[in-house]
Amino acid sequence: MQLTYVLELLKPTKRKENIFFENIAEVVKNRQSIANKLKAGKTKLSSADFKEINLPSAVKNQNIREVKALYKRFLKSNSDKENLEFKDNQPICYNNQNYKIDNHIISIPLYTSKCQRFAFPVKETNRLKELQNHIKNSCKLGKASLFYKRGKWYFAVTIKIDNKKSTNSxxxxxxxxxxxxxxxxxxxxxxxxxxxxxxxxxxxxxxxxxxxxxxxxxxxxxxxxxxxxxxxxxxxxxxxxxxxxxxxxxxxxxxxxxxxxxxxxxxxxxxxxxxxxxxxxxxxxxxxxxxxxxxxxxxxxxxxxxxxxxxxxxxxxxxxxxxxxxxxxxxxxxxxxxxxxxxxxxxxxxxxxxxx
Ligand SMILES: [Zn+2]
Structure with a gap:
């Protein structure tokens, strides 16, 4: 079974918040250009195809995965729209190789003038403790995303849990x-x-x-x-x-x-x-x-x-x-x-x- 833990970041500084917003703006551009290339029939894509986008290549690669999945669904949906359209508030997504959780500190790559790793503290809640217990029990982390909602920043982490089965009757x-x-x-x-x-x-x-x-x-x-x-x-x-x-x-x-x-x-x-x-x-x-x-x-x-x-x-x-x-x-x-x-x-x- 897969669970998602949504962790709230402690309020980042204005400077860091601006970096978040700049990266999100690039994610929007990146996702749209991926969708456009898919529509044009180009399915073999890599981060190198998007040199003009200012994002860490790990994020570009994750965008390619996400948009490919969305595009598949879009084709099946018989939508009247020409292609996928991405709203301004896209999440920044990472696969499990590219983010780390250490106690209550998450670290992720972001783009400033180059690709850089940043560390952010999240609120120490019961949810976080629960997640840490799963990690201690060597459950496998899945993808994660950083997103903005109503003035706050969140980091959502997915994790795979072994299916237990009760023997009670x-x-x-x-x-x-x-x-x-x-x-x-x-x-x-x-x-x-x-x-x-x-x-x-x-x-x-x-x-x-x-x-x-x-x-x-x-x-x-x-x-x-x-x-x-x-x-x-x-x-x-x-x-x-x-x-x-x-x-x-x-x-x-x-x-x-x-x-x-x-x-x-x-x-x-x-x-x-x-x-x-x-x-x-x-x-x-x-x-x-x-x-x-x-x-x-x-x-x-x-x-x-x-x-x-x-x-x-x-x-x-x-x-x-x-x-x-x-x-x-x-x-x-x-x-x-x-x-x-x-x-x-x-x-x-x-x-x-x-x-x-
Ligand atoms: Zn009766």
């Missing part, structure tokens, strides 16, 4: 929704539930309302930039929460010797969110999707398998006797004539685990 079903962001039910192979976990959606609902009313107020005065800032803030908040929930779920799964996690295919989520307006629904299917992605990603790191099931009837069926009856579910409660009276989302998560 317990199963965790996870139901994802609005009132309860996630409900997990863990059962043994014999079908006995051994643990469960709820993640209440109240706080998220409160935050959602807060931002919605802020947006409305601003909407009248058409402050588009401020609205965008609010949207970004809300998304960051949800992202952090999704990270927290997924982390706790995986910790629980490891503790309870879960070998497989079962979730629903996302289609159902759109239906359960029918009560919301369209914008909210889009936001929600997006955050639900993100939560599933985080769970899947963290599960794989620990060797836990993730399966998706068809969500049909998971909220209407009785997890005890199997009867399917829509009216059994009333808001938060699922009650069946067989005597099964439980939280509706727990009932759903049990069904999800049972479907596997």
């Amino acid at each position: 317990n199963v965790m079903g996870i139901d994802i929704g609005l009132r309860q962001l996630a409900v997990a039910s863990i059962k043994t192979t014999k079908g006995k539930e051994i643990n469960r976990q709820f993640y209440d959606g109240k706080e998220a609902g409160f935050i959602r309302k807060k931002y919605r009313s802020l947006r409305r107020k601003l909407g009248k005065s058409k402050k588009i930039k401020a609205i965008k800032n609010i949207n970004d803030k809300e998304q960051r908040w949800m992202r952090d929460l999704n990270h927290k929930i997924s982390k706790q779920l995986i910790n629980l799964a490891v503790q309870e010797q879960v070998g497989t996690i079962i979730m629903e295919n996302l289609e159902n989520i759109r239906n359960t969110a029918q009560s919301l307006n369209k914008a909210d629904r889009n936001l929600h299917s997006w955050t639900f999707y993100q939560l599933q992605q985080f769970i899947e990603y963290k599960a794989k790191l620990t060797g836990i398998k993730v399966e998706y099931i068809n969500p049909k009837y998971t909220s209407q069926s009785c997890s005890k006797c199997g009867e399917v009856k829509k009216s059994n579910r009333k808001a938060n409660l699922y009650s069946c004539v067989c005597g099964n009276n439980i939280h509706a989302d727990l009932n759903a998560s049990r069904n999800i685990a049972n479907k596997y």
Whole structure:
């Protein structure tokens, strides 16, 4: 499995920042000229074909690799455009031979009046520690890129991780929704539930309302930039929460010797969110999707398998006797004539685990 670690650089000096920007401008030129040569039918390219471009040859060679891959996709895409077009904000890419990570210092070649190696400190975060652990365990580093986003500089490093495989056999079903962001039910192979976990959606609902009313107020005065800032803030908040929930779920799964996690295919989520307006629904299917992605990603790191099931009837069926009856579910409660009276989302998560 390949992972990407995005490291934030400590604020570079103005001088170094200018060097970054100059190199990025050259990358844009370089990529465009590579694409033009590819379009003209010249496929054997090397850094020597781009003498006029002021970049280290390692970067030119990496550009050739990147653009060739992009060009292949471009040809397949049946685009109306004449050729690939590169925006001003291209990343500077390196293959694993050309950058180094030493503690929290990365070093990369850049072009000033000649090719020169520069060292930059990155912020010492948990992500960095995680990456260093992988490096210590002799995982193979892949390509890396330096890029600029909203006033900050980042260095993204990819690394190949050996696929682990859990030998545990317990199963965790996870139901994802609005009132309860996630409900997990863990059962043994014999079908006995051994643990469960709820993640209440109240706080998220409160935050959602807060931002919605802020947006409305601003909407009248058409402050588009401020609205965008609010949207970004809300998304960051949800992202952090999704990270927290997924982390706790995986910790629980490891503790309870879960070998497989079962979730629903996302289609159902759109239906359960029918009560919301369209914008909210889009936001929600997006955050639900993100939560599933985080769970899947963290599960794989620990060797836990993730399966998706068809969500049909998971909220209407009785997890005890199997009867399917829509009216059994009333808001938060699922009650069946067989005597099964439980939280509706727990009932759903049990069904999800049972479907596997
Ligand atoms: Zn029943």
